[in-house]
Amino acid sequence: MRECEYSQISTRSSTPMETPYKKRTPKKRKWETFPGRNKFYCDGRIMMAKQTGVFYLTLVLILVTCGLFFTFDCPYLALHLTPVIPVIGGVLFLFVLGTLLRTSFSDPGVLPRATPDEAADLERQIDVANGSTGYRPPPRTKEVVINGQTVKLKYCFTCKIFRPPRASHCSLCDNCVERFDHHCPWVGNCVGRRNYRFFYMFILSLSFLTIFIFAFVITHIILRSHRNGFLTALKDSPARYPFTAQPWLVVCFFSVWSIVGLSGFHTYLISSNQTTNEDIKGSWSSKRGKDNYNPYSYGNIFTNCCAALCGPLPPSLIDRRGFIESDAPQLAPPANGITMYGATQSQQSHMVSLYTVS
Amino acid sequence: MAETHSLQDLQQPAVSSKVFIQRDYSSGTICKFQTKFPSELESRVCTDRQQFEETIQTLNNLYAEAEKLGGKSYLEGCLACLTAYTIFLCMETHYEKVLKKIARYIKDQNEKIYAPRGLLLTDPIERGLRVVEITIFEDRSIGSGR
Numbered sequence: 001m002r003e004c005e006y007s008q009i010s011t012r013s014s015t016p017m018e019t020p021y022k023k024r025t026p027k028k029r030k031w032e033t034f035p036g037r038n039k040f041y042c043d044g045r046i047m048m049a050k051q052t053g054v055f056y057l058t059l060v061l062i063l064v065t066c067g068l069f070f071t072f073d074c075p076y077l078a079l080h081l082t083p084v085i086p087v088i089g090g091v092l093f094l095f096v097l098g099t100l101l102r103t104s105f106s107d108p109g110v111l112p113r114a115t116p117d118e119a120a121d122l123e124r125q126i127d128v129a130n131g132s133t134g135y136r137p138p139p140r141t142k143e144v145v146i147n148g149q150t151v152k153l154k155y156c157f158t159c160k161i162f163r164p165p166r167a168s169h170c171s172l173c174d175n176c177v178e179r180f181d182h183h184c185p186w187v188g189n190c191v192g193r194r195n196y197r198f199f200y201m202f203i204l205s206l207s208f209l210t211i212f213i214f215a216f217v218i219t220h221i222i223l224r225s226h227r228n229g230f231l232t233a234l235k236d237s238p239a240r241y242p243f244t245a246q247p248w249l250v251v252c253f254f255s256v257w258s259i260v261g262l263s264g265f266h267t268y269l270i271s272s273n274q275t276t277n278e279d280i281k282g283s284w285s286s287k288r289g290k291d292n293y294n295p296y297s298y299g300n301i302f303t304n305c306c307a308a309l310c311g312p313l314p315p316s317l318i319d320r321r322g323f324i325e326s327d328a329p330q331l332a333p334p335a336n337g338i339t340m341y342g343a344t345q346s347q348q349s350h351m352v353s354l355y356t357v358s
Numbered sequence: 359m360a361e362t363h364s365l366q367d368l369q370q371p372a373v374s375s376k377v378f379i380q381r382d383y384s385s386g387t388i389c390k391f392q393t394k395f396p397s398e399l400e401s402r403v404c405t406d407r408q409q410f411e412e413t414i415q416t417l418n419n420l421y422a423e424a425e426k427l428g429g430k431s432y433l434e435g436c437l438a439c440l441t442a443y444t445i446f447l448c449m450e451t452h453y454e455k456v457l458k459k460i461a462r463y464i465k466d467q468n469e470k471i472y473a474p475r476g477l478l479l480t481d482p483i484e485r486g487l488r489v490v491e492i493t494i495f496e497d498r499s500i501g502s503g504r
Contacts (some may be wrong), residue, residue: 098442112486117376144383153383161488165383179387197435198443296386307427310435312453313446314425317486 031320035113036175044320046105048188049173055104055188062100062206065252066093069213073220080223085216092209099202100187107316108192109178111159111167119160126155147295166296168277178317182276191276194316197309200266207263210256270308271301372496379414379490389421391482391490399477399492406471413467413479414490417460424456457483 031044039048048055066089074086114122126140140155142162153162156169159176163169168180170190179193191199269279273296278284284294298304377399382392393414395407434452438445464481472479472492480491 095442098444102443111488114488115485117491118378118485118489121376121378146384146386151383162380164381165387197439201439303427306432306435309439310432311427312425312431312434313438313451315451315454315457315483317483319484 027323029320030318030322030324033324034318034320036110037173038110038175040320047107047320048104049183049185049190051172051185052188054185058100058186062093062096065213066209069217073217076220076223077216081219089209089212089216092205092212096202096205096209099198099205103184103191103195103198103202104187104189106189106195106198107318107320108190109180109194109314110173110190110192110316110318111161111164111176111178112318113158114160122155122160122162149293149295151295166275166278178314179275180277194314197313200263200270200309203259203263203266207256207260210252210259214252214256271304273297273304273308374494374496377492377494379492381488388425389482389487390418393418396492399494409471413471416463417482417490420456420460420463424453424460 029044031040031047034040037050039050039052040046041048069089070086074089077085140162142153142155144151144153144165146165151165153165155162156176158169158174161176163176164178166179167176169176170180170183172183173190175190177190177192179196181191181196181199183190184199187199187202189195266276269276272294274284274294278294282288284292286292298307375398377396379391379396382390384390391414393411395410399410400407431452461481461483464479468479476495478493478495480493482488482490485491
């Protein structure tokens with residue numbers, strides 16, 4: 001016969017009848033207590049870095065340049081050449097804008113920080129491995145062999161996890177990001193596993209758009225000059241549209257080349273399945289050793305490109321819009337094994353009710 | 359004979375400890391968990407070693423299916439690119455579909471195999487796909503004298 005201690009149930013704290021007008025504290029969403037240095041908009045749907053000034057500059061530059069092009073050059077070109085030109089320009093412009101916003105607003109692949117239990121467990125394992133000595137242990141690393149190459153996994157002291165291969169901690173956003181490429185101030189976000197393809201599509205389409213605009217502005221000036229003479233055409237332009245003045249054209253020319261150059265660089269990175277981070281550090285460079293090769297490469301350029309651009313899109317690991325569950329204590333399971341807990345942990349913490357055991 | 363327990367009794371924590379199955383990176387960055395049977399489970403609860411390894415292996419296979427590069431994923435990727443990625447506003451990605459499958463599988467395994475043994479597997483997605491968290495519940499019937 002089981003001995004049971006019966007104690008009085010306290011009804012003061014939770015009966016709704018006693019305090020009918022007590023307002024329930026609104027549940028907070030997880031993005032509100034996110035530990036990294038990120039900004040969230042639209043109730044957690046949009047995620048950006050802290051410094052977004054340069055992103056707005058990018059947006060303004062694209063909108064102003066395209067706006068001027070559509071207002072001043074397109075009517076003339078549509079009339080004298082073909083109306084297809086503004087259509088293609090429009091499509092390119094929309095694609096550029098779409099990919100830019102997608103790159104800037106999405107989660108780059110942030111790894112959530114370890115829960116206290118996980119961190120404690122890892123610490124225990126590391127202490128056992130080190131054999132607790134008096135002095136501070138050296139930086140924690142784990143070695144793993146991937147496809148024949150030895151890769152060092154570093155321990156992140158901020159996130160309290162061993163970083164997966166190719167992940168890196170962004171000091172600006174204070175997050176560990178999977179397949180970290182670089183932090184791009186122009187898009188106001190990190191570029192990582194989840195938004196690399198959008199970033200690449202953005203710079204590629206932007207290259208096409210800038211070359212397109214540049215080419216057709218020159219065409220416009222040339223066509224006009226056939227009528228009035230080249231110098232007159234150039235002289236006229238600044239008066240009619242101040243932004244086609246010579247210094248501006250020079251600026252355009254150099255920006256076109258830098259964007260095209262960047263696209264070319266990223267095309268090379270994609271085809272060899274490397275990140276900017278790895279390329280800069282020379283992780284897989286043959287200069288490091290004869291046997292040094294990239295273990296992540298699929299062997300041929302086509303597969304590498306397909307994997308980077310058309311591979312499956314992993315979901316966000318940080319649940320931004322989920323509600324924060326209050327830490328309720330876990331229940332004792334029934335002694336005779338009634339399966340009450342075929343439920344997830346979050347459901348379990350809500351099971352605070354009286355039950356009978358027979 | 360029916361016994362009634364008070365609310366206070368039920369609210370006392372009964373979690374004995376947690377065991378974490380870490381990721382296995384030997385095949386690269388794909389999501390894969392170590393199938394090695396943790397020693398803490400062995401000493402605490404008599405769990406069928408084979409069953410456990412089978413569960414983890416099935417999980418690994420499901421994650422591999424989610425991340426597989428093949429005709430279907432390429433088609434999805436190309437279609438998404440052509441629609442300027444707006445298609446994801448109304449359609450679920452292949453990865454998300456498989457994650458739902460994994461959630462159902464874990465729930466099923468918990469109900470059938472692990473709950474009767476006083477264990478609970480947490481879906482890795484709730485831990486950022488870093489670990490499989492196994493919660494070991496204290497067996498309160500021991501020592502209470504039947």
